[in-house]
Amino acid sequence: MISDIRVCASWQEHHDGPxxxxxxxxxxxxxxxxxxxxxxxxxxxxxxxxxxALKRRAHE
Structure with missing residues (x-):
């Protein structure tokens, strides 16, 4: 799926939120x-x- 909305690729390093x-x-x-x-x-x-199955085991 292609969206017109984009997010900053380095938001985790440079911003408080996306x-x-x-x-x-x-x-x-x-x-x-x-x-x-x-x-x-x-x-x-x-x-x-x-x-x-791995995800289910991780939650158990």
Whole structure:
């Protein structure tokens, strides 16, 4: 999924919280801005079952 909303790539080092923008650079610090959308869901993911099992074990 491609979103028009971008977030500062180095917000954890330079800002107190995420800085969102529509531009390709951060308006505050000038570093690159990256896509803020999460990775797409893939129903044919081979390792999804294993990843979910590891996540369940970590919460137990």
């Amino acid at each position: 800085v969102y923008t529509l531009a390709s650079t951060c308006p505050v610090c000038g570093s690159d801005a990256v896509n803020s959308a999460p990775a797409p869901y893939d129903p044919t993911d081979r390792y999804g079952e294993y990843r979910r």
